[in-house]
Amino acid sequence: MDLRETADEIAFRLEARTWLEANVPSEPLPSFDTAEGFALHRQWEKKLYDGRWSAVSWPEQYGGRGADYIKWLIFEEEYYRAGAPGRVNQNGIFLLGPTIMEVGTDAQKEKFLPTMASSEIVWGQAWSEPNAGSDLAGIKSKAMRDGDDWILNGQKIWASRAVWADWCFGIFRTDPEAERHRGLTFILCPLNLPGITVRPIAQLDGDTGFAEIFFDDVRVPVENTLGEVDKGWGVAMATAGFERGVSLRSPARFSEAVNRLVQLWNRLGDKSDTALADAVTDVWMQAEGYRLHTYQTVTGMLEGRPIGAEASLNKIFWSEMDVRIHEIALQIIGPEAERMEGPLERWVDGFLFSLSGPIYAGTNEIQRNIIADRVLQLPKGM
Amino acid sequence: MKFSFTDDQRLFAEGLRDLLANECPASLVREVWENGTGHSPELWSHLSGMGVLSIMAPESDGGMGGSFVDAILLFQELGRAAVPGPVLEHMAVAVPAIASTTFGAPLIAGDSIATLWVDDSPYVAHAAVADVIVRKDHVLESFDATDAHGMDGGRRLFTVAGGERTNANANVGGLDPFDAMALASAAYLIGLSERMIEIAAEYARVREQFGKPIGSFQAVKHLMSDALLKVEFAKAPTYRAAFSASTGADTTTRDISMAKALASEAAYRTSRSTMQVHGGIGYTWEADLQLWMKKAWALMRSYGDANFHRRRVSGFVLA
Numbered sequence: 213m214d215l216r217e218t219a220d221e222i223a224f225r226l227e228a229r230t231w232l233e234a235n236v237p238s239e240p241l242p243s244f245d246t247a248e249g250f251a252l253h254r255q256w257e258k259k260l261y262d263g264r265w266s267a268v269s270w271p272e273q274y275g276g277r278g279a280d281y282i283k284w285l286i287f288e289e290e291y292y293r294a295g296a297p298g299r300v301n302q303n304g305i306f307l308l309g310p311t312i313m314e315v316g317t318d319a320q321k322e323k324f325l326p327t328m329a330s331s332e333i334v335w336g337q338a339w340s341e342p343n344a345g346s347d348l349a350g351i352k353s354k355a356m357r358d359g360d361d362w363i364l365n366g367q368k369i370w371a372s373r374a375v376w377a378d379w380c381f382g383i384f385r386t387d388p389e390a391e392r393h394r395g396l397t398f399i400l401c402p403l404n405l406p407g408i409t410v411r412p413i414a415q416l417d418g419d420t421g422f423a424e425i426f427f428d429d430v431r432v433p434v435e436n437t438l439g440e441v442d443k444g445w446g447v448a449m450a451t452a453g454f455e456r457g458v459s460l461r462s463p464a465r466f467s468e469a470v471n472r473l474v475q476l477w478n479r480l481g482d483k484s485d486t487a488l489a490d491a492v493t494d495v496w497m498q499a500e501g502y503r504l505h506t507y508q509t510v511t512g513m514l515e516g517r518p519i520g521a522e523a524s525l526n527k528i529f530w531s532e533m534d535v536r537i538h539e540i541a542l543q544i545i546g547p548e549a550e551r552m553e554g555p556l557e558r559w560v561d562g563f564l565f566s567l568s569g570p571i572y573a574g575t576n577e578i579q580r581n582i583i584a585d586r587v588l589q590l591p592k593g594m
Numbered sequence: 595m596k597f598s599f600t601d602d603q604r605l606f607a608e609g610l611r612d613l614l615a616n617e618c619p620a621s622l623v624r625e626v627w628e629n630g631t632g633h634s635p636e637l638w639s640h641l642s643g644m645g646v647l648s649i650m651a652p653e654s655d656g657g658m659g660g661s662f663v664d665a666i667l668l669f670q671e672l673g674r675a676a677v678p679g680p681v682l683e684h685m686a687v688a689v690p691a692i693a694s695t696t697f698g699a700p701l702i703a704g705d706s707i708a709t710l711w712v713d714d715s716p717y718v719a720h721a722a723v724a725d726v727i728v729r730k731d732h733v734l735e736s737f738d739a740t741d742a743h744g745m746d747g748g749r750r751l752f753t754v755a756g757g758e759r760t761n762a763n764a765n766v767g768g769l770d771p772f773d774a775m776a777l778a779s780a781a782y783l784i785g786l787s788e789r790m791i792e793i794a795a796e797y798a799r800v801r802e803q804f805g806k807p808i809g810s811f812q813a814v815k816h817l818m819s820d821a822l823l824k825v826e827f828a829k830a831p832t833y834r835a836a837f838s839a840s841t842g843a844d845t846t847t848r849d850i851s852m853a854k855a856l857a858s859e860a861a862y863r864t865s866r867s868t869m870q871v872h873g874g875i876g877y878t879w880e881a882d883l884q885l886w887m888k889k890a891w892a893l894m895r896s897y898g899d900a901n902f903h904r905r906r907v908s909g910f911v912l913a
Contacts, residue, residue: 213663214596215837221595282595478913490901493908497831497852504597504830511597525823577812583822584815588795593810 215507217286224279225286231263232294244300245419250334250376253300257331267305267329270313274321275329281510285462292468303373304328304335308381308400315439315447324400336374336403338382338425339448341367346578349393349445353427355384360434362386362399364407364427370572374423375412377403383444390442398444400436407431417564461530461569463503469537469562470499473544476559481544491540498533502526521586524579531569531576538563597830599667607667613644614675620882626678627747627885633679633707633723641681642704646672650690650766651702657693661840662686662777666833669778673785676886678748680720683710686778687771688728691764697726697733710764711754712772712897717742719896721752730771732759746892748885768842776897777839777850780832780857783893787825787857787864790886794818794868801873814871821867824860831856848910851903858894858903865890 217225241256242249260266261275269284270276279287299305309328312320327333344350353366364384374380379402387395403410407430412420439447477492505526509519541559542549548556549563570576584590599607617640626634641647649665651657658664665685672681688708689701700706709724711734718727721739737757744751766774795818798809808814835853838846865887869876876883894900 213599213833213837215834217595474911474913489908489912490904493904493911496911497856497904497907498827500852501827501831501856504834505827507595508597508830508833511595515598522826525826528819528823529827577816580816580819581812583819584809588791588809588815588818588822590795590798590809590815590818591807593806 221283221286224283225290228265228287228290229294231265232290232296235259235263236294236296240295241297243419244298244373245375245415245421247376250300253297254331254334256297257299257301257334261330266301266331267309270305270309270325270329274325281513282507285464285506285510288462288464289467290464292462292464300373301328301331301334303337303377303381304331304333307337308335311447311450312438314450319435320438333378334373334376336371336377336380336423336425338368338371338374338380338401340370342369345370346575348448348574349396351383351385351396353382353384354388355386355397355399357386357434358431361431362397362434362436364399364401364430364432366427368425368427369422370413371410371423371425372421372572374403374410374425375420379403380425381438383448386444387442393445395442396444396448397441398438398447399432400438401430401432405430405432415564416567417561461526461534463499463506463530466499466530466533466537467503469534470496473537473541476541476544488540488543491536491543495533495536495540498529498536502530502533505529521582524574524582525587527573528570528576528579528583531566534566534569535563538566597833599663599833603664603667606664607671610644610646610668610671611674613640614671614677618675618677620676620885623676623678623748623885624882630747630750631723632720632746632748632750637677638679638704638707641677647681647685647704648689648702650685651693651698652690655693655698655702657689657702662836663833663840665778666781666836669781670785670788673782673787673889674789676748676786676789676889680707680709680724682775682778682782683720683728684708686774687764687766688726690766691771692728692733692762695733695760695762697760697762701726710771710775712775716753717744717751718754719744719749719751719892721754722750727754727757728762728764728771730764731761733762734759744892746888748889749892767839769839769846772897773847773850774839776854776903777832777835779893779897780828780835780850780853783857783861783890784825784828784832786886786890786893787821787828787861790861790864790868790883790890791818791822791825793883793886794871797875798871808871817867817870821860821864824856824863828853828856828860845910848907851898851906854898855900855903855907858900861890861894862900 241252244250244253257266264277267276268279268287272278312324341351355362355364368382381400383396383398385395386397407428409426411424413422415421542563545556548554549560552560585592618637622634626632645658646668648657649660653659687710692698701708706725707723708726708728709720710728711718713730727734734757738755739752742751742753764771798814799807801808832853835849838849875881
């Protein structure tokens with residue numbers, strides 16, 4: 213155990229810091245869930261790509277730096293420290309990308325990874341359906357084979373980024389006889405094809421960060437299948453494991469948020485309110501604990517101990533911590549917490565956004581079931 | 595940056611776990627509660643023979659020269675087995691602090707048993723089985739100990755009077771004995787919590803109600819998952835605190851306080867949830883769970899409780 217950074221890691225950190233200081237926009241970009249903000253975020257991703265910072269942990273041949281996970285965490289710390297824009301192509305770079313590298317064909321890697329790293333193609337997710345939410349294996353959208361094509365029919369919902377994204381990835385039922393998680397196939401699909409209708413859904417904050425996607429006899433080539441036909445559930449779960457595990461919410465995000473919370477407390481907090489002071493320290497410790505836990509997990513991955521169902525613990529931890537950080541902030545700011553626009557609006561926006569965390573990427577109740585079943589080995593049953 | 599233990603550190607901890615599975619079953623923990631000693635000489639000599647008790651003694655004094663990083667998983671394993679007696683006080687303070695004094699050799703050999711009396715505490719745990727009591731600036735021998743009726747029969751409490759004083763410095767490296775014990779206790783509390791979760795999971799797999807194992811009910815699953823969550827997220831801060839203490843980092847006090855606050859709260863939450871999973875049997879003297887719960891309730895308050903340590907962290911974090 214040595215928790216000090218190596219000379220190489222320090223040099224990497226400084227290189228990232230220098231580049232970000234020179235390149236991060238001085239003013240925050242508009243939300244990427246607006247037309248204007250989406251375009252500006254895509255431009256930012258291109259700039260990151262040109263500096264080879266968009267996917268640091270990817271191999272160099274696809275536009276990355278071949279950085280190990282420790283360096284990826286260091287980059288993330290610098291990224292949040294610099295106040296850099298949100299990652300509009302998160303679904304692609306952090307979820308689909310690693311899955312393609314694991315199960316994709318060479319042709320798929322060549323076709324999809326470079327344009328993903330540069331955000332020439334921005335990806336949306338198409339997993340949930342109106343009747344397949346927590347019970348994701350209840351998927352009904354179909355893919356029927358016709359020659360060298362799949363014909364897609366059905367409806368997806370809560371499709372993140374789908375309003376302005378270029379492509380989506382999802383799972384479709386390819387074996388109508390099979391039940392539940394069998395007979396599903398992971399398919400990649402452009403969103404501008406005939407037969408596709410995207411209906412934006414306004415989120416709690418009013419932005420259209422997700423959408424319904426209707427598929428009406430949409431034709432896509434069978435080369436767009438990721439992994440084996442009828443084995444899409446396993447592919448999807450690998451992606452979801454990555455999402456819950458380390459990639460979706462890097463600790464740097466929360467370290468940065470609690471540092472801002474401490475500053476907010478120092479500036480505005482009623483210092484006689486010792487209960488609130490305790491709450492600030494509690495959540496600071498949580499963020500620090502999450503950071504340490506992640507470094508431990510990542511060292512384990514580098515030493516060949518891959519993350520399993522424990523990933524569900526992370527998802528519960530960061531999502532509840534994020535809500536807690538914002539609840540405390542709103543307590544500190546008092547009456548300003550009722551205003552959607554004003555000097556402290558970032559905390560109010562952040563509070564609304566934080567409330568999605570315990571729900572998406574598998575609700576925290578589902579995560580608790582996964583932990584109980586797979587880590588604690590309790591008997592299955594609903 | 596490398597946040598993991600070496601193979602040697604892991605193997606030593608696994609070896610200790612195996613030893614304790616054989617030599618410190620729940621029946622032994624219960625026996626030393628019920629015979630009123632709170633200590634097992636046979637177990638003590640096993641721990642001494644394996645080199646556990648002397649791991650933090652300097653090599654020049656015949657020990658293993660281990661750091662807190664080397665010892666932290668051992669503290670955790672001792673907690674997992676709810677090992678009775680002054681193991682932490684002996685290992686984490688007495689042996690490393692006074693190894694090179696005249697008291698050192700028998701302590702390192704395990705022939706003499708030490709416990710610790712921290713300043714401001716009215717009570718001394720394990721005093722009746724200890725040959726010496728280590729205080730911040732001296733060592734006591736030939737003292738009188740009066741039973742103060744502690745809750746944990748494996749950690750009996752006493753008031754202490756009299757005794758012969760010999761001046762000695764009880765700091766461990768640069769660490770105050772209180773902080774050394776806060777760190778060791780944090781790891782021990784994690785071990786206790788891990789075992790409480792295992793005991794409750796074993797019970798939930800076999801106890802049936804409504805014709806099904808109660809572990810199949812979501813209310814039970816979620817109670818157990820939440821306890822595990824708290825315990826798992828107390829580990830990395832505890833290991834980090836061990837690293838800080840081993841390297842004399844500037845943040846050592848803050849890091850130890852964070853570890854003790856998180857481990858204390860995790861252990862308490864775990865005790866409540868695992869007792870609840872047991873239902874009525876959890877409220878009995880007969881259920882082994884109480885051997886772990888009561889030790890958790892004793893240690894979470896010792897060497898600074900969660901409130902104390904949280905406030906100490908606040909002192910470093912808030913303006």
